[in-house]
Amino acid sequence: MLRVLEVAHDHPSWTTGGTEFIAKDLADALNFREDVSARLLVAATSLQRPGSAPGSLEAIDDDFVISTGRYDRFSMLRDDGTSWLDSLGKVLETVRPDVVHLHGIDRLGAEILPAIRRMAPRVRIALTLHDYQIICPNDGLLLTTRDQKRCMGMQADRCRSCFPQIDAARHALRQTHLQSLLSAVDVFIAPSEFLKSRFADWGIPADKIRVIRNAVKHAAPVKLAVSSELKAQRTRRDRFAYFGNVSPHKGVMVLLEAAARLKARELDLRIDIHGGLGWADEAFTSAFRDRLEHAGILAQHLGPYDRGDLPNILARTDWVVVPSTWWENAPLVILEARAAGRPVICSGIGGMSELVTDGVDGLHVPPGDASALADTMAKAATDTGLWERLASAPRMPLSHEAFVDQHLDLFRSFFKRVAAA
Missing domain, CATH: 3.40.50.2000 (Glycogen Phosphorylase B;)
Structure with missing residues (x-):
């Protein structure tokens, strides 16, 4: 024993x-x-x-x-x-x-x-x-x-x-x-x-x-075939989600700045922010709320989520965005997204670049670059063929x-x- x-x-x-x-x-x-x-x-x-x-x-x-x-x-x-x-x-x-x-x-x-x-x-x-x-x-x-x-x-x-x-x-x-x-x-x-x-x-x-x-536990490969009925209903893959603590180094402010740029371009998409503010100080909390307001209807902060609800949340999500500005080691949310067949848009640094292969099972963006992130999200939302190719990538997590x-x-x-x- x-x-x-x-x-x-x-x-x-x-x-x-x-x-x-x-x-x-x-x-x-x-x-x-x-x-x-x-x-x-x-x-x-x-x-x-x-x-x-x-x-x-x-x-x-x-x-x-x-x-x-x-x-x-x-x-x-x-x-x-x-x-x-x-x-x-x-x-x-x-x-x-x-x-x-x-x-x-x-x-x-x-x-x-x-x-x-x-x-x-x-x-x-x-x-x-x-x-x-x-x-x-x-x-x-x-x-x-x-x-x-x-x-x-x-x-x-x-x-x-x-x-x-x-x-x-x-x-x-x-x-x-x-x-x-x-x-x-x-x-x-x-x-x-x-x-x-x-x-x-x-x-x-x-x-x-x-x-x-x-x-991640229960991270079994999923069937990624898209039915003709679903294709008819969803001509765009324009639902984005962020998961994690709402804090500066997680890049959430970069994401909201990208959202404001997308709003100015009158693009129709949705960004759901799942996570609590935790121990954020008043200055950051105020700045976050201000930038959320500038993003308008494109972005909404849904607060903390229960891990048991994650499969259902991912089922309603097309792209998972991990815009961290620090050297992330191995974020579980990337593994959970890949296991659910959801492509990831992430900063191409640290351990994130090892978990997501740019153009194969997700997309890389320069860390802290809201303009590049907005451009990448715009392409992701309008190029349905890109989503299907990345979501169907055979490379799965351990x-x-x-x-x-x-x-x-x-x-x-x-x-x-x-x-x-």
């Missing part, structure tokens, strides 16, 4: 991010496999667990929940005492894992790595790098704080230009300290080649990083079953190497 403990910094019950769904779905799928037992451990703040003392251990069904208190985002270390170590010890004692697979270390704290190694010396540790939090103290965005330009990685002097209150030496020490703690990890998993390259440049040996592309297989193969390889030695 292979025992696996999946660890994430949030739970899909209260956070709808891709990382949470990936961790939960993987834990559940592993549990269905023969000779495998898997459990999920997540962190929760006082917002999700009001009244819970930092470090306390609770449960959501079969999943473990450790409450967290103060957390230093710069150092990625916890500042809420040591009671969480007792809770972590109880989880390790209960699960007795052979493999601990973490999906990031933010909020849980980088100290969890040496803590696991001390409490369970024989366990193997895998860490999936879903974002750039470890590299970049600017929320892991690899964007400059002053002008929101994309950054290729950590350099102490360059990081200081974003955080002038922190001297270059502290940035360098942050990198050295995190690299030291990460030495406890046996293997790193990257969902894209681009992310792997960023972490290899940062200092993680490339031969310790395994690329396993993300997958199945969730294959995704689970690749993780199991990796986890089991740890012990094959030990036996061979």
Whole structure:
């Protein structure tokens, strides 16, 4: 029996991010496999667990929940005492894992790595790098704080230009300290080649990083043949949708500027924005609403959506637009769109360019270029043959079953190497 403990910094019950769904779905799928037992451990703040003392251990069904208190985002270390170590010890004692697979270390704290190694010396540790939090103290965005330009990685002097209150030496020490703690990890998993390259440049040996592309649960290929009746009803493929948090780096303002340009050209199409404003500040919220108003009837903000409703929403959508201006790693919405046979229009950078092949199963646009995005959307809305060709592309995302297989193969390889030695 292979025992696996999946660890994430949030739970899909209260956070709808891709990382949470990936961790939960993987834990559940592993549990269905023969000779495998898997459990999920997540962190929760006082917002999700009001009244819970930092470090306390609770449960959501079969999943473990450790409450967290103060957390230093710069150092990625916890500042809420040591009671969480007792809770972590109880989880390790209960699960007795052979493999601990973490999906990031933010909020849980980088100290969890040496803590696991001390409490369970024989366990193997895998860490999936879903974002750039470890590299970049600017929320892991690899964007400059002053002008929101994309950054290729950590350099102490360059990081200081974003955080002038922190001297270059502290940035360098942050990198050295995190690299030291990460030495406890046996293997790193990257969902894209681009992310792997960023972490290899940062200092993680490339031969310790395994690329396993993300997958969505139930992402089965769909029949894409378009009936003659449907063709008669739909002569244009002019329904566009955006999915995700409404925030600057997601490119939603670029999308709305493109919508305003399309409105000026008197094009008849629809853009649905699905997602909440979350913790957006008042200035951005005001700017978003103003730009939404300028887009007129072309665009509407429908607010947050339930993951269970996504198949129905995609069925009413022709094109999924992912106009992010940062180095996205592997957005689940692209995988969900491709699995549903919906072509994607995305910024041709980062992991997005690996998931969407321009002119084959979707279209690329330059990031931040509202004019180019408007032109691309206009062509997409009026060229029905283009939609049919891209939607029928044979290239499909990795199945969730294959995704689970690749993780199991990796986890089991740890012990094959030990036996061979």
